[in-house]
Amino acid sequence: MKKIYSFFAAVGMAASFMAQTTVASDNFSYTGALNANGWVSHSGTAGQLTANGSTANLAAGNSEDVNLAFSTVYTIAPGVVNKADYSATINVPNGTGLTTTGDYFLMLGGTAGASVTFFYGRLYIKGSATGYTLGVLNNSGGTATPAYGTEIPYGTPANITVTYTIDNSVTPATNAATLQINSQPLLTNATGTSAAATQLASVAIREAGNASSGTGNISIDNLVVRTYSSTLAVSDVSKAKGNLVKNTFVTNEEITFGAQAKDVKVYNMFGQVVKTASVKENESLNVSELQKGSYIVTGTVNNQPVSQKILKD
Numbered sequence: 178m179k180k181i182y183s184f185f186a187a188v189g190m191a192a193s194f195m196a197q198t199t200v201a202s203d204n205f206s207y208t209g210a211l212n213a214n215g216w217v218s219h220s221g222t223a224g225q226l227t228a229n230g231s232t233a234n235l236a237a238g239n240s241e242d243v244n245l246a247f248s249t250v251y252t253i254a255p256g257v258v259n260k261a262d263y264s265a266t267i268n269v270p271n272g273t274g275l276t277t278t279g280d281y282f283l284m285l286g287g288t289a290g291a292s293v294t295f296f297y298g299r300l301y302i303k304g305s306a307t308g309y310t311l312g313v314l315n316n317s318g319g320t321a322t323p324a325y326g327t328e329i330p331y332g333t334p335a336n337i338t339v340t341y342t343i344d345n346s347v348t349p350a351t352n353a354a355t356l357q358i359n360s361q362p363l364l365t366n367a368t369g370t371s372a373a374a375t376q377l378a379s380v381a382i383r384e385a386g387n388a389s390s391g392t393g394n395i396s397i398d399n400l401v402v403r404t405y406s407s408t409l410a411v412s413d414v415s416k417a418k419g420n421l422v423k424n425t426f427v428t429n430e431e432i433t434f435g436a437q438a439k440d441v442k443v444y445n446m447f448g449q450v451v452k453t454a455s456v457k458e459n460e461s462l463n464v465s466e467l468q469k470g471s472y473i474v475t476g477t478v479n480n481q482p483v484s485q486k487i488l489k490d
Contacts, residue, residue, distance in 0.1 A: 196406040196444055200247035200261075201380050203400045205233045211382070216243040219293045219381075226382060232396040235282060237274025238388030244379040246289035251377040251404040255345050257482065260405040261285060261377050262340040263298070266398040267311065271331050275304030275393030279312060279323055280385045282392040285341055285402070289379035296381065297374050298341035298354045301325070302392060313339055313356035313364055318371030324364040326356065335359055343373045377404065421476055421485045423459070430465035432487070434458065438476035445472055464489065 203215070205228040212218040214228065221240035226233065253259045263285065269275070279301045287295035301312035301323040312325035329335050338357045344350060352373035356364040380402045385392045423435030434441075434456045443452035443464070451472070454462050467489055475484040 196450065198249070198404050198406075199401060200249055200251065200404050201245050201400075201402040203233070203245060204231075205398060205400075206230060211243050212241075216245050216382075217290055218243050219291055221384060226384065232268075232398045233382065233400075235382070235384050235392055235395040235397075237391060237393045239384045242293075242381060242383045244286050244289055244293050244381040246379050247377070247402065247404070249404075250289075253343050253345070253373070253375050253377075257346050259343040259345065260340060261298070261403065262338055262405075263380055263400065263402040264336070264338040265400040266334050266336050267300075268334040268396045268398075269302070269304070269309040269329075269331055270394055270396075272304040272306065272309070273394055274386070274388050274391055275302065275309065276386055276390045277303055277305065278390075279303040279325070280392055281314065281323075282383050282385065282395060283339075283397065284381050284383070285374075285377050286379035286381045287374050287376060293379060293381055295374070297352075297377065298339045299323075300337065300339055300356070302395065304393060307331070308333075311335060311337060311356065311358055313354045313366050314369055315341065315352055315354040315367050316369035316371045316373070318369050321369040323368075324356070324366040326358045326361045326364055329358075341374075341377075421478060421483045422474055422487060429461075431461035431463050432474065433461045434476075436478045438478050438483075441474065441476040443467070443472050443474050445470070 207214050207228055208230045209227060210224045211226045211233060212223055218241055220242035225239040225241035226243050251261055281299035281301045283300040284296040285298045286293040297316050299314045303310050308328040308330045310325050310328045312323035314321055314323040335358050340355045343352045353365060353367040421438060423433045437458050439455050441454045441456055442450050445451050469489050472487050473484055474487055
């Protein structure tokens, strides 16, 4: 018979496990206006942002802003860590129309559709005679100063990942953005003091400034947005009034629970949910169909999120 062993972490240690979901993507393989291909214009002159079959293209002097709605709105949960990120390939052919002081052109939106006004995880750009520089800002408010990387020569693509994290597990809560550009050192920014997002619903592209000082000519490709399920801490046994998983050694292919738990989920190490249930104290869940390996069982006990790692041997 197969066995299930619990390797419950020491009391007070956190289990950082986040399930990933792709909520928006576009490789711009079509031609024509973005707002005719799933995007919605929410500001400026509609129809200016276009794709050429391989990239989306911002043009110096244009003014359109568009957004692409998430497949599922990401609601920021209290008491835990919330995270979303987006990745893309950015290229800038020249410095025409590019600001020398910085402006943002790609970001996450708090809403979707015809009216989007709150933005997070903003990707900034500025230029010089020889190249462009990318930066990141968590949100707005106060003396919001983006964190910038090192200059990239014009015509050289930059693979970027912007991550926006809201940590509601600490008091006061924090929100910060990071930017990874190729192999440059990771940039972190939390200078914006506006309220953190309560939800994320879209990714947005923005053409800003004017023909001589703005976001210039930028191409965007391979855009992917991901959200992550809230981090659940491995709870103290006394706080959860008993282990989520009661048995540490099972010979009958079942997990037995030590407390009544709602929204029970079993995740594999790829972040995929492989089993769901709601259970009562001392009730068992059959897992005979699961492969050998490590899993994380999560649930809500007495209104407190708890999680426990298990190993099916």
